[in-house]
Each structure stands twice: as C-alpha cells, then as structure tokens.
Amino acid sequence: MTVKALRAIPSGGKNGLGAFILQCKKLEFHYCDWAGSSKGMNGFIKSLLPRFAAANPQIEFSISPRPGKHPVLTGHYINGRTKPICVRNLSPYEILEKLELLRDASGEKLKRTNKAVTSTKPSVRGIWSPYHGKGMIV
Amino acid sequence: MKGIRPSRWGGQLLHARSSPATIPRRNFLASTVRCQSTVQEPAEDLIDQIPEEGETLPRKLPSPLPEKALQSAKLAALHSRLSLSKKIPLQTLARALVTPSADPNSSFNNANLAFLGSTIINYHVAEYITCKWPRLPMVIHYEALRAFSGPESLAQISRRWGVEAAAAPGEEVDPGLLQWTSNSGPLVGTRWGGYVRAETDRKHSFYRRGMSSRVVLDSDFGDAVDAGSVEDAHQHNHDTSFSSFVQAVVGAIYSHSGREAAKDFVESHILSRQVDLSSLFEFQLPTRELAMLCAREGFEPPLARLESETGRHSRTPVYVVGIYSGKEKLGEGNAPSLDYARRKACMNALKSWYLYSPGNKVRVPSDMMEEGAKPWKAPHIDIGEVI
Amino acid sequence: MDVRTLSRPATQLLKTTRQTLPLTTSRGHKTTARTKRALKIAPHDSFLPSRSQPFPAADHIIYNPPSSEASPEHTPFIFLPANDPRREAIQRMRLASPEALGSVAGAASPEDDADLPPAMSYPRRRAQYNLTEDDMAEMRRLRNEDPLTWSTNALSKKFNCSPIIVSIAAPAPAEHKKWLEEKAERRRERWGPIKTQAREDRGRRAEMLYRGEI
Numbered sequence: 242m243t244v245k246a247l248r249a250i251p252s253g254g255k256n257g258l259g260a261f262i263l264q265c266k267k268l269e270f271h272y273c274d275w276a277g278s279s280k281g282m283n284g285f286i287k288s289l290l291p292r293f294a295a296a297n298p299q300i301e302f303s304i305s306p307r308p309g310k311h312p313v314l315t316g317h318y319i320n321g322r323t324k325p326i327c328v329r330n331l332s333p334y335e336i337l338e339k340l341e342l343l344r345d346a347s348g349e350k351l352k353r354t355n356k357a358v359t360s361t362k363p364s365v366r367g368i369w370s371p372y373h374g375k376g377m378i379v
Numbered sequence: 380m381k382g383i384r385p386s387r388w389g390g391q392l393l394h395a396r397s398s399p400a401t402i403p404r405r406n407f408l409a410s411t412v413r414c415q416s417t418v419q420e421p422a423e424d425l426i427d428q429i430p431e432e433g434e435t436l437p438r439k440l441p442s443p444l445p446e447k448a449l450q451s452a453k454l455a456a457l458h459s460r461l462s463l464s465k466k467i468p469l470q471t472l473a474r475a476l477v478t479p480s481a482d483p484n485s486s487f488n489n490a491n492l493a494f495l496g497s498t499i500i501n502y503h504v505a506e507y508i509t510c511k512w513p514r515l516p517m518v519i520h521y522e523a524l525r526a527f528s529g530p531e532s533l534a535q536i537s538r539r540w541g542v543e544a545a546a547a548p549g550e551e552v553d554p555g556l557l558q559w560t561s562n563s564g565p566l567v568g569t570r571w572g573g574y575v576r577a578e579t580d581r582k583h584s585f586y587r588r589g590m591s592s593r594v595v596l597d598s599d600f601g602d603a604v605d606a607g608s609v610e611d612a613h614q615h616n617h618d619t620s621f622s623s624f625v626q627a628v629v630g631a632i633y634s635h636s637g638r639e640a641a642k643d644f645v646e647s648h649i650l651s652r653q654v655d656l657s658s659l660f661e662f663q664l665p666t667r668e669l670a671m672l673c674a675r676e677g678f679e680p681p682l683a684r685l686e687s688e689t690g691r692h693s694r695t696p697v698y699v700v701g702i703y704s705g706k707e708k709l710g711e712g713n714a715p716s717l718d719y720a721r722r723k724a725c726m727n728a729l730k731s732w733y734l735y736s737p738g739n740k741v742r743v744p745s746d747m748m749e750e751g752a753k754p755w756k757a758p759h760i761d762i763g764e765v766i
Numbered sequence: 767m768d769v770r771t772l773s774r775p776a777t778q779l780l781k782t783t784r785q786t787l788p789l790t791t792s793r794g795h796k797t798t799a800r801t802k803r804a805l806k807i808a809p810h811d812s813f814l815p816s817r818s819q820p821f822p823a824a825d826h827i828i829y830n831p832p833s834s835e836a837s838p839e840h841t842p843f844i845f846l847p848a849n850d851p852r853r854e855a856i857q858r859m860r861l862a863s864p865e866a867l868g869s870v871a872g873a874a875s876p877e878d879d880a881d882l883p884p885a886m887s888y889p890r891r892r893a894q895y896n897l898t899e900d901d902m903a904e905m906r907r908l909r910n911e912d913p914l915t916w917s918t919n920a921l922s923k924k925f926n927c928s929p930i931i932v933s934i935a936a937p938a939p940a941e942h943k944k945w946l947e948e949k950a951e952r953r954r955e956r957w958g959p960i961k962t963q964a965r966e967d968r969g970r971r972a973e974m975l976y977r978g979e980i
Contacts, residue, residue: 242668242766244733245661246518247977249526249654251535259651260644262460266541267453298459301452301555319541361653367834372687372699372713374833657838662976670891678844684883701883707844711835719975721888726978730838732845759847 253361263299264347267317268340271307278329282312285333293337297344314339318348440550441482442558448473453555460541461628466635473554475627478620481548481558489627496630496641501599503645503745504528510741512656514733514761517590519659521601526654529600530615533622536648542624559620561613642745657730665725669702669709672732672765679705681728683721686711700724729765894927897935901925905936913942 256262272286273279286304294302307313311329314336318324324343328336448454448469458472475489482488504527508520515523526532537557548558593601625648633641662668669681686699699713700720710728714720737759747755794801812830846853905925908916918929921936938946957965974980 242664244516244518244668244729244764245663246516246522247659247661249522249659251526251529251532253653253655254536254539255651255653256539259647259649260462262540266456266460299456301456303452319539363837366832367837369832370834372689372697373835374831658978660978665976683886683888685886686883700886703882704844706882707842709842709845710838713835714975714980717886718888719980721886722975726976727838728842731841734838735841735845735847736839737850757849759849 255361262319263297263344264318264320265300265316265344266319267301267303268343269313269315269317270302270304271310271313271315272304273306273308273310273312275308276311279312281330281332281336282328285336289333289337293340300344314343316343316346316348318346320348322348322350324348441484442477442487442548443473443550443552443554445470445473445487448554451554453553455555457541457555463628463632464636464640467631468635471631471635472628475624475631476542476554476557477548478557478559478623480560480562480616480620489623489630492627492630492634493623494626494630495633496626496628497599499629499633499641500528500533500626500645500649503642503743504649505599506743506745507650507741510743510758511736512734513737513759514735515656516733516764517594518601519656519733521593522659523654523656525600526659527652528649530618530622532652533625533649534618534620537621537625540625542621544620557620557624559616561616639749656734660726660730660733662726662729665722665729668765669725669728672729673704675762675765678707681709681725683724685717702728735759891928897925897927897931902935905932909936910939913938 256264270282270286270290272282274283290302290304294300311327313325313327315323315325324346326339326343328339331339451469451473454469454473454476458467458469463472471492474487475492477488479485479488479490485491501524504524505520508515508523508527512520512523542557545552545556545558548560552558588603597603629641629644632644673679673681681702681704683700684703686701688698689696696715697713698715698717698720699711700717700723701711702709702721702724710724710726710731712720712723712725712727714723741758742755744755746752795804841852843853843856846856905921908921918932918938921932922929925932954962971980
C-alpha cells in the first residue's frame with residue numbers, strides 16, 4: 242500500500258538557465274611557414290590571436306605547424322564533436338570571423354528548426370481533449 | 380642524513396641523462412616512495428631507493444606535482460569555463476581532479492574536498508526539496524535528491540563541463556584531466572556519512588530495513604553503506620569519480636570563497652536542473668490509500684463518478700472518471716476500462732496531494748544566513764505519509 | 767498502376783478524366799494561405815478584455831479554463847493547507863461570484879448533487895460495525911468445524927458483514943487454505959498457452975498502470 246519510488250534518469254540540465262558553460266573547449270591552429278595559402282593564418286597568429294585568446298580564457302588554444310598543408314582551424318566541443326575549417330587564402334580578419342563562428346557554435350550538427358518554440362516544459366493549458374470542457378459555440 | 384654508499388654511485392653517474400624521460404624505470408611495479416610524504420619512511424630497506432639530492436625521481440608518482448598545474452592550458456580553461464573566482468588557485472582545481480583511486484594519499488587527492496562539497500550540495504538540495512514539496516513521501520524525497528545530486532547526475536554535470544578522463548593516472552598526465560582508475564573494485568565510501576549496519580552480517584539479516592532506519596543509518600540517498608554486490612562496478616566507479624570532481628569543486632569554493640559563493644554555485648549548476656517528480660511515483664493500492672487519506676484528514680469518503688465515456692461498446696473506449704469527496708473534486712483519470720480509469724484517478728488525486736507546492740520561489744532555511752534577511756515565516760510542515 | 771500512385775491512393779480520386787467529374791476535397795482551397803484565411807474565426811468574447819472603460823483598461827482577469835485534463839501539479843481546493851494564500855483567494859471568489867468560476871477542480875464552487883456526474887458502482891467498503899464478540903466466536907467455531915460449507919461468503923451472508931471481515935475475524939484452518947491453493951494450482955496447470963499469456967499480461971498491465979506507464 243505504500244508509495245514506491247522509481248529510479249530517475251539523470252537529464253534536464255539546461256545550459257544557460259543557471260550557469261552558462263561555453264561549449265567550445267579547445268581550438269587548434271595548424272599553419273605552414275612555406276605555403277602561400279597560410280600567409281593570412283601566420284599574420285593572424287602574430288597579430289590578432291593573443292588578444293582573442295586573452296578575451297576567451299575558457300578555451301584551450303593549441304598552435305602547431307603542419308608543413309606543406311593548408312592552414313586549418315579545428316574547434317573541439319564538449320559533446321565530443323569537432324568542427325574543422327580550412328582557412329586557406331583568407332586574410333587575418335576573415336580568419337577571425339571563422340574563429341568567432343567556431344567559438345559561438347555548440348558542437349551539434351547544423352539543424353533546421355521548423356518550429357518557433359522548442360521546450361521541455363509541458364504546455365500551460367494542457368493538450369486539448371475532446372472528453373473535457375463544455376465545448377464552444379462558434 | 381641517510382647513509383651514503385659510495386659504491387653505488389658509479390651506476391647512476393655512468394648513465395648519460397639529458398632529460399628525466401631517459402631515466403630507466405626500474406621496478407616499475409614496486410611500491411612508490413613519495414618524497415613529499417609526511418609519513419616517516421622506514422630507514423633500512425629503502426635506503427638505496429632514495430634518490431640523491433638534485434636528482435629527479437626515478438619512480439613514477441601517482442599524480443602530477445602541484446607545480447605542474449600552473450602550466451596546464453586545459454586546467455586554466457576549465458577554471459575559467461566554470462567562472463571560478465580568482466581566490467581559488469589552479470593547484471586546488473588540479474587536486475580536485477585527482478580521485479582516491481588514482482592516488483591514495485589524501486593530501487594529494489580530492490577525497491576531503493569531495494566530502495566537504497558533498498555535504499554542502501546534499502544539504503542545499505535537501506532543504507530545497509523539503510521546502511518546495513513539503514508533503515513528498517520519504518522514498519520520493521530520496522529519489523529526488525538522487526536525481527539532483529546523485530552520482531549519475533553529478534557525473535553528467537561534470538561531463539557537461541568538459542571534464543575528460545585521462546587514459547590512466549600518473550605524474551605525466553596533463554593536470555587538467557580527471558584521473559581515476561577502475562582497478563580497485565567497487566568504491567564504497569564508508570566515511571561519507573552513514574554507518575555499516577549491524578544486520579548486514581548473516582545473523583541479523585531478518586531485520587527489516589524500513590524508511591525511518593534509512594534516514595538515521597544509511598547514506599544521504601537512503602542506500603545501505605556497505606554496498607555488497609554492485610552491478611556494473613565499472614560504471615559505478617566511473618560515476619563516483621566524475622561526481623567526486625563536482626563535489627570537490629564545491630568544497631574548494633567553500634574553502635576559498637565562503638559559504639554564500641558555494642550556495643550560489645550549487646543553485647546555478649545543480650538546482651537549476653529540471654526534475655519531473657510526478658514520474659517517480661509507483662503506487663500499490665491507490666484506492667485504499669486515498670480512502671485512508673480522506674479519513675485521516677476528515678474529508679468525506681472518496682467516491683468515483685463517471686464524467687464522460689465514449690460508450691460501453693466502443694472499439695477503443697475511453698472512460699473519464701473523477702474522484703469526488705462530497706462535492707469537491709480530488710482528481711481525474713482516463714483509461715480504456717472503468718476499473719483502470721478509477722485507479723488512475725486515485726493515483727492522480729494522491730499525486731496532487733503529495734506534489735503540493737507553495738510556489739516556485741520558496742524560501743529555504745539557509746536564506747536566513749544572509750544579512751538583512753526578512754523574518755522567517757514558517758512553511759507548511761506536513762503531518763507525514765498516509766501509510 | 768505504378769508504385770507512386772499506390773503509395774498515395776487518394777490521388778486516384780483527384781485525377782480528372784473525361785468521364786468523371788472533377789472531385790475537389792472539401793477541406794481547403796487551392797493554397798495553404800487561402801485555407802488558413804478561410805478558417806480564421808474571430809476570438810470568442812470570453813477571450814477579449816472588456817472595452818467599456820478606457821482606464822483602467824483591465825479591471826478583471828478573464829478566466830477561461832482549457833478543455834484538457836488537469837495535471838497533478840494543480841492542487842484541489844480541499845488539499846490546500848490552511849496557511850496557503852490560494853485557499854483564501856478561492857474562498858473569496860466562491861463567496862463573491864460563484865457563477866464567474868468554471869468547473870475546474872481547483873476553483874469550482876460546490877454544486878448541487880444533481881449537477882455532479884453519476885456515481886459509479888464498484889466494490890466499496892460499506893462499514894457496518896454490527897459484529898459482536900459472540901458473533902465472531904460463533905464464526906470461528908463454524909469455520910473450524912466445516913470450512914467447506916461455511917465458506918467466507920456463506921458466513922458473510924449469515925452475519926451480514928463483508929467477506930473481508932470474515933477472513934480477518936475467522937481465518938480458515940491452514941490445511942483448508944492449502945487445499946484451496948492446490949485446487950487453484952491444478953486449475954492453472956490446465957490452462958493453455960493463450961490463457962496463461964493473457965493472465966500474465968493482465969498482471970504486467972496492472973504493474974505498468976501503477977508505475978504510470980499506461
């Protein structure tokens with residue numbers, strides 16, 4: 242006759258509801274000293290990267306040469322996915338734009354939202370049921 | 380100064396050592412000797428294992444040195460991602476990432492911080508649940524506590540913070556990785572609140588472990604402390620290790636930044652999660668329980684009334700039954716048969732009794748500890764469970 | 767018929783041939799936008815605020831209960847504790863304007879008995895405290911003497927009480943219970959696979975109901 246309890250499945254954390262955790266945890270930079278496509282990247286690393294890294298202390302930055310290849314930016318996210326972007330022949334400011342794109346992304350695959358509202362809370366007025374209510378004369 | 384044996388010098392000086400990495404790792408599996416240990420070392424048999432001064436250790440430490448914490452990018456990123464105050468040093472966070480299974484030395488692992496943090500977390504979550512749902516049965520209270528701050532939930536929280544585990548613990552591991560291992564069997568924390576019951580041994584096994592005794596004797600979540608057989612020990616150890624990091628962070632915040640900062644952290648990371656309590660109930664005889672509740676509270680005996688039906692011979696009938704106490708409606712349920720609809724209505728009525736809540740923003744006792752707190756108004760205190 | 771027409775059988779109806787008349791579905795217009803515009807209806811007066819005075823623009827709240835099942839988070843009126851402010855508010859509303867409230871669990875004013883839905887008939891406890899000690903002793907004597915003739919139902923009819931009370935006050939001797947259990951067991955063994963499965967499903971369905979899954 243007593244009430245028993247069922248084990249709850251852990252879920253229900255909403256990023257940003259209480260505290261916000263930036264989803265991008267690591268950014269990798271690959272550059273090349275010889276390739277012409279990496280000129281923008283090299284300039285970026287020398288000029289714009291220090292300030293960007295200081296402004297985003299939550300992200301781990303890893304810079305390493307990759308000789309003979311195009312420059313690549315890779316973002317690593319908390320959900321385990323990565324987003325690589327090849328930044329060949331881009332200027333430093335264009336690379337900064339790509340970097341901001343990586344930083345602001347969550348790791349999820351790009352998905353089209355058809356509905357205006359996505360929510361886990363049940364509807365306020367409940368789902369309409371034909372068995373309740375007195376009906377409305379239209 | 381320990382006895383020097385010049386005859387042994389030759390072997391060490393002859394090897395060309397350019398970096399610590401080329402030190403031959405003799406006796407890899409032998410017991411490690413910690414030079415930072417405060418325990419007095421037995422002098423005789425370890426004398427030739429103690430390195431000369433100025434030499435790097437030939438033995439592998441179980442966890443990285445605290446000084447390495449200042450050079451880890453992962454650790455600094457984690458510190459900033461959690462928006463921790465500058466009062467909390469990186470070395471403390473590095474220590475919070477080392478679990479007792481990786482390093483048994485309690486001066487270098489997170490056991491004490493985790494214990495401190497777990498008491499703070501469980502206190503805040505328990506007072507929140509008690510004040511927000513004053514009539515919740517004790518079993519559901521325990522499950523709600525587990526849903527907010529149990530090992531599985533905290534492990535999920537720490538993974539969502541971006542905490543990764545090292546493949547195996549050791550001193551060369553990046554200090555920003557969680558260090559744990561599953562080799563030492565299921566981790567049972569007998570120190571962390573609760574007692575090993577007398578009836579776990581065979582001669583007292585007939586003793587019934589009821590709810591009240593669980594409140595007094597068992598752990599914070601109502602589990603028996605002496606786990607006995609834990610199915611899926613690996614998953615259990617994984618969850619325990621990851622959750623110990625979250626607890627250790629709260630402990631570190633309390634130690635360095637104070638009580639209010641720790642409470643704010645618990646509220647924003649743990650209490651902001653959404654937990655649906657109405658799905659945790661499992662009833663046994665809801666009709667009898669509702670009748671006893673009405674008798675206890677002095678309401679009229681509950682009576683089921685058929686609100687609407689699709690018809691007795693419908694192919695897929697729906698009956699909507701409402702439970703009334705006199706003229707007041709207590710609950711409603713719908714089902715394909717009359718009996719099930721009545722039972723569901725009783726369950727919904729009981730849930731609406733147990734899930735009564737004074738509101739969304741409830742005051743908790745720890746609110747009174749801030750300065751300028753308004754006078755405390757007594758919340759509703761429930762008489763207890765129906766049966 | 768090719769596969770595409772088979773997968774959408776309704777389109778066969780819409781194909782116009784020289785012999786058949788064009789069939790248009792009566793559901794909508796040629797475009798979605800036209801259909802939406804055609805189905806638009808003005809909101810019911812109960813949804814609109816009263817425009818009788820410009821200021822204050824709204825001096826009352828429109829109460830429009832939804833046509834849906836109430837969730838357990840809505841506490842019925844009598845379940846509210848005495849110190850809850852909602853209790854006084856609902857009581858005030860019931861006294862002031864009972865007709866303004868709808869018929870929702872939380873806010874309904876007590877109606878007459880005739881307005882309530884019809885009561886269901888199901889096995890209910892109707893307690894009559896009419897058994898004396900002598901009755902119970904007699905019950906026990908009869909039960910022990912001949913449990914087969916003096917079954918629970920027979921005794922309940924004789925003493926005008928419920929069979930549950932008989933089973934509490936005058937339990938059968940142990941060997942009679944064992945015999946009954948064995949009889950039931952023999953009957954269960956004669957069931958075929960369909961009946962066994964059906965009974966098992968019944969039990970599992972009840973468990974799922976109590977766990978809230980059904």
